[in-house]
Amino acid sequence: MKGGDLVPADYAEVSAKVAMRCAALSHAGSMDPSHPEVGTGASGKSAEGEFVRIQLRVRRETILEARFKAFGCSGSIASASLASEWAEGRTLEEAGTIRDSDLASALELPAARRHCASLAEEALQRAILNYREKCRLGDHLNSIVSTGGSQ
């Protein structure tokens, strides 16, 4: 049930941490998704007001660079920014352990905005998966090239 004018009854205030992150927008950006070192993951639906994308540039299992773009409320933007910051410099395996609950508590997200952190976690997981699939496909192609090679 919604409250008064345009503001829903369960509207939750934005924490100072979220506001600071939305002002700084650190780790915002994009990378060429077709680059072999780049994994891309997305989550959310624009019709539901939230769509988050996270991209990772990886070399030897280490995330050299993480970038996000987000369409969504401040909580979604802040979560994607923080997830990218945490992922950068970690191994894929380490980054895979980043949880929405950790993002939410670091950002002091109220319960009603937990889903913002879940979107960021999901986008990150999917970016990792996308990179791994790319590698598998790449290895596969390489093996075709080296065994049945035309050279």
Place this chain on the structure above:
Amino acid sequence: MKRARIYMDHHATTPVDPRVLDAMLPFFTEEFGNAASRSHSFGWRAEEAVEKSRETIAGLIHAGPKEIVFTSGATESDNLAIFGTAEFLWERGKHLVTCGTEHLAVLDCCRRLANRGFEITYLPVDATGRVSPDDVRAALRPDTILISLMVANNEVGSLHPISEIGKIAKEHKVLFHCDASQAVGRIPVDVEAMGVDLLSFTAHKLYGPKGIGALYVRKKNPRVRLAPLLHGGGHEGGLRPGTLNVPGIVGFGKACEIAGDVLLEESSRLRELRDRLHRGIVSELEEVHLNGHPELRLPNNLNLSFSYVEGESLMLAMDDVAVSSGSACTSATQEPSHVLKAMGVSDELAHTSLRFGLGRFNTREEVDYVVGRVVESVKKLREISPLYELALDERRGSRAGGLR
């Protein structure tokens, strides 16, 4: 450095005009009497002030003073109009007609009645947020007891063709209730010309205090009868018992007096400022969409969708400017504004909407400042929007395709 805050959310509420406050203050101190105390001058003075205000308030909507019932605000007025009619007329019929873009103060009453065996027809609106009189006529049935439609919408400002609907209601002898919370004090409201039988309005939308409102209840042609919501005394013709909020009523009266004096001049000034705001924004940003009717809407309302940028994040980016958004991040499901949805605005675009509501104390400098803040913030957020990037890629792709 702390920047000054700019208030552009006058559909939510308005500041109390200093003249209104001055008029109210004595009624908290030396003139504190109960308007129902008939035995001494404290009571008489309070009653006199109440009756004088009642006359001014009635005058603003071209009603008689005996047709004004004081309530705690438009929410209560809507409840009294709808439940009061339903309880009085249920033996005659159990069908009501309203519209999907109404305020929740009307929609929630209708929902409650539906649970109690009433039938509600929710009229559709066109893309500009207006109902068609033909749809109203077609919805009427022998058992219809009430039509409830707002004069002006609180999100997009669109104005329904109230006078035409008033005529239809008269022809069919169906009572016509209007929530005029957003209209009174902003555009001329005339209950006779509009053919309205019940009209809700509230002081805090016209530079009066919060917690005081009124329901206009027609006394003749026809004489409207209602069942009260509250019981406990004969105040307000038995329709609304309880000691009157004298300072609130005095403030409401003063606010209506000022509104009557300045309405035409103020509405044209605000329309100019509003159009300046609109022009300033669209001259620097593409893909900005107007929600609401281009002309037939409140002069102070501007509701815009900024493609690719979610409304709440945009509000935060320009946090020294107070506006509202049709997108609000709440629990797991994000439902955008029911008004924009009813108008056929896509969910994605509804999530990008901002509502600007200009008011008496806004200046041209403030408008120009807000234009700058909006443009800068939308650009910044589009830079980080994956939807904007996709749209640009598609545009480049199709351009390249076209060249081939």
